[in-house]
Amino acid sequence: MDLAPATTAAFDDLLAALTEIRDGYVQSAERFTDPLDVAEAYRYVAQALSAMSELFVEGDPDHPRLAVIVNPNRKLQGDNPDAIYHYARISGDRSYRISGVRHEECYTSFTIHGHSPDGAMAGPLLGDVNDTDLEVAADGSYSITFSAEEVEGNWLALHPDAHAVVVRSYYQREVSAQNDPAVHVTIDIEALDVDHPPPPLSDEVLAGRLREGVAWLRQATLGQTIPGQGMDIPFVAKEPNTLPPPFSFRDSGLPVPGAADIWYSMGPWDLADDEALVIAGTLPPCTFANVMLWNAHMQTLEYRNRTSSINQAQLALEDDGSFRIVVAVADPGVPNWLDTEGHRTGTVFWRLLLPEADPTPFTTEVVPLASLAG
Numbered sequence: 119m120d121l122a123p124a125t126t127a128a129f130d131d132l133l134a135a136l137t138e139i140r141d142g143y144v145q146s147a148e149r150f151t152d153p154l155d156v157a158e159a160y161r162y163v164a165q166a167l168s169a170m171s172e173l174f175v176e177g178d179p180d181h182p183r184l185a186v187i188v189n190p191n192r193k194l195q196g197d198n199p200d201a202i203y204h205y206a207r208i209s210g211d212r213s214y215r216i217s218g219v220r221h222e223e224c225y226t227s228f229t230i231h232g233h234s235p236d237g238a239m240a241g242p243l244l245g246d247v248n249d250t251d252l253e254v255a256a257d258g259s260y261s262i263t264f265s266a267e268e269v270e271g272n273w274l275a276l277h278p279d280a281h282a283v284v285v286r287s288y289y290q291r292e293v294s295a296q297n298d299p300a301v302h303v304t305i306d307i308e309a310l311d312v313d314h315p316p317p318p319l320s321d322e323v324l325a326g327r328l329r330e331g332v333a334w335l336r337q338a339t340l341g342q343t344i345p346g347q348g349m350d351i352p353f354v355a356k357e358p359n360t361l362p363p364p365f366s367f368r369d370s371g372l373p374v375p376g377a378a379d380i381w382y383s384m385g386p387w388d389l390a391d392d393e394a395l396v397i398a399g400t401l402p403p404c405t406f407a408n409v410m411l412w413n414a415h416m417q418t419l420e421y422r423n424r425t426s427s428i429n430q431a432q433l434a435l436e437d438d439g440s441f442r443i444v445v446a447v448a449d450p451g452v453p454n455w456l457d458t459e460g461h462r463t464g465t466v467f468w469r470l471l472l473p474e475a476d477p478t479p480f481t482t483e484v485v486p487l488a489s490l491a492g
Contacts, residue, residue, distance in 0.1 A: 174331030177207035237333030355385030
């Protein structure tokens with residue numbers, strides 16, 4: 119006799135999903151033709167399973183916990199070496215308080231999201247606030263309440279459809295936050311209208327969490343765009359080795375998949391071993407900016423032992439304040455080299471946070487790698 123029939127059914131669906139993902143994602147010739155991309159796809163699925171367990175299977179809106187989304191060993195959905203992201207499942211019929219202490223963070227934001235019909239981690243943006251709008255004590259401590267009814271102090275209206283909260287903590291440091299074990303976000307969340315411990319785990323509750331996690335697992339793999347079949351997105355280049363003008367979702371009227379305070383620009387690179395992509399431009403005064411390289415699975419390339427990302431604190435500038443960044447498989451012996459880690463193709467991804475003026479477009483040029491040698 120099955121003593122947990124709902125969970126067994128959900129677990130069976132997980133097994134089915136893994137087969138679908140193996141055949142329709144990892145081994146899809148329509149998606150990947152490079153053995154490196156396929157090997158990394160299997161690794162990505164293993165890391166996604168880890169995220170599914172922590173973010174969804176252990177997610178409890180009545181007793182929430184701010185779980186770290188990504189780290190150097192769990193990369194997914196456009197992770198970032200210069201930021202620490204937290205996620206908690208919440209419910210729109212509850213009230214919550216997030217408390218913390220700001221240390222070296224150059225930016226902190228809180229975004230409330232609804233449920234995503236396709237299973238994505240964060241659905242429609244239902245409200246957001248960043249640290250510039252918060253009352254913060256002299257010692258860096260703060261608290262913010264999320265509720266339907268307004269309260270004194272830091273407060274953000276909680277929409278009835280609220281499903282999750284994402285906290286973004288950004289750092290502009292010479293050593294990226296994810297590479298420094300001393301960097302820690304002091305933060306916690308509590309439900310204000312729940313005064314009892316969680317009941318013993320039930321078949322129905324676990325089954326529901328598993329179903330939500332499996333839906334996300336499918337979306338994070340099978341839901342990824344097949345090359346050449348994606349929708350038009352303003353900040354995504356269609357042609358290899360190009361970058362579109364940076365774009366902000368704030369006031370655009372378009373769905374916001376990320377933070378509304380960020381300007382994005384991304385484009386694919388496709389380089390032979392003897393070629394380099396040179397990216398040049400200037401950055402407006404802004405709270406934060408960085409550029410990084412992703413593989414085919416929206417994962418940053420190796421950044422603990424290689425240089426696959428550069429933030430403003432790490433960026434070498436010319437005398438006139440401009441920069442030149444070089445994307446290549448080998449070190450050309452010039453500043454601002456981004457290491458492709460043996461990938462012929464991938465994605466260049468820019469973030470600019472709260473710029474004081476609209477960012478100007480970046481220029482790109484493919485040149486012989488040997489021509490850059492000093």
